[in-house]
Amino acid sequence: MPEAAIVTTGPASPGAVHFDSIRVREARDVLNRFYHPVSLGTPECAEAMVGAEVIQLGPLTVGHLTFAGRVTLVAPAVDAYHLTLPTAGRVLARRNGREVTAGPATAVAFRPGDPVYLRPQTPSAEIDVRIERWALESELAALLGHPVEGPIDLPVAFDLTGGPAHSWSRLIRLLHDELEHETSLIYQPQIAEHLCSSVLSGLLLSVPHRYHDELVTPAAAGPPRAIRRVLDTINAEPDRPFTVADLAREARMSVRSLQEGFRRHVGCTPMAYLQEVRLTRAHETLRHADPATVTVAAVAHRWGFAHLGRFASAYRARFGASPSETLRRRA
Structure with a gap:
């Protein structure tokens, strides 16, 4: 693929791309790189253009694809879990002989080993999510506290208009919305790890599968x-x-x-307790630090706070003063 067609974004540049409009051959190269080995076909003599924003967060890949012109995406067998969430227009999907026409209210799922067939209408747009098999099955095993036998039997399609699945789709859209911001927290490894885990566990809690009843009990x-x-x-x-x-x-x-x-x-929850301990340690550090040589940001990062605004808000709620006020009192 020509280098000029890719614009990398953010600190995680090896795992993020953006292109506005390229031809089918170049789009296939990018989809093969980030998703699965796919064939991208068009009717004879037809022109089609594809746009995409894609980011990889460890075992999670989230991309927003747009299609102008008739395109068909086919993969003989995927080696990961793949979900398609149309955001505009509709897409015809086929999984193991069953056909589903999905719009913005419906998600389509493919499991490892499934052949993939997607035919987006034109013009259309969709969010495509790839989850490595080991990651989703390990997340489920951790939630349950025992090994699981995969692949997990995700449904062919599921409704996104209400309940946990609607909440999960908003989380996916949040990741998409953050793609264009180079300073977004999603590029911070610590935040990315938590977001990835939330996406995986949220999916497992949102859709029916053979472990779902045990999971919600x-x-x-x-x-x-x-x-x-x-x-x-x-x-x-x-x-x-x-x-x-x-x-x-x-x-x-x-x-x-x-x-x-x-x-x-x-x-309280384990993570709430962890934050309370971190806030207390940060408070003690600021009380005894020299403001001439120590900054609030350095103290926040030392104790595991990646977002300074949220740190300052939580700190004030806990101690009744801002971190900078505590630091200045030492002067």
Whole structure:
């Protein structure tokens, strides 16, 4: 693909591209790079143009594709989970002999091993999501606290107009909306990891599959000894970029059991407790720091806060003063 057709965006430039309008051959090269080996066909003598914004966040790929002209996307078998969310127009999808015509109210899903057939109407636009198989199945195993047998039986299509699936689609659209902003937090590895986990767990909680009933059934609370182990881990290293799955592994229990154990024995979620410890450590650091050599930003980043505005807001709510006011009192 000609280099001039790609404009990389943000610090994660190897995993993000943007192009406004290119021909089918070049578009196929980009889709092969970010999604799956696909053939991109057009009727004989027809012209078609494709535009896209794509970002990779570890095992998660989110792209917004636009089509002008008749195009058909075919893959003999995908090696990951693939979801298509039309944002304008409609798309005809086929999975294992079943055809679905989807619009902005419907998402279409393909599982590892499924052949993919997508024929967008023109003009049309869609958000395409690729999730690596190991990532989604590991996320499900962590939530349940036991191994799972994949692939997960995602439905061919599911409704996006209400309930958890509607909320999940808004999260996907948020990622798309952030693509054009070079300073977006989605390019920060710590934030990207949390967003990726939220997308994966949100999908698993939003659509029917054979593990869904078990997933939404209230979990037994974790024993106090395991909860204490997590509390000790957080207090020992609150600056580490913990995820709730990391803490569940420390407790040797499922994410749901950890959350229920914290609710019952601590009175808050694991991540809320982690933030409280970080705020306290940041407060102590600012109280004893020299404002001539230390900045609020440096203290925030030291204790795991990637977004200064949110740090300042949480700090003021907790201590009744801004971080800079606390630092100046040392002068």
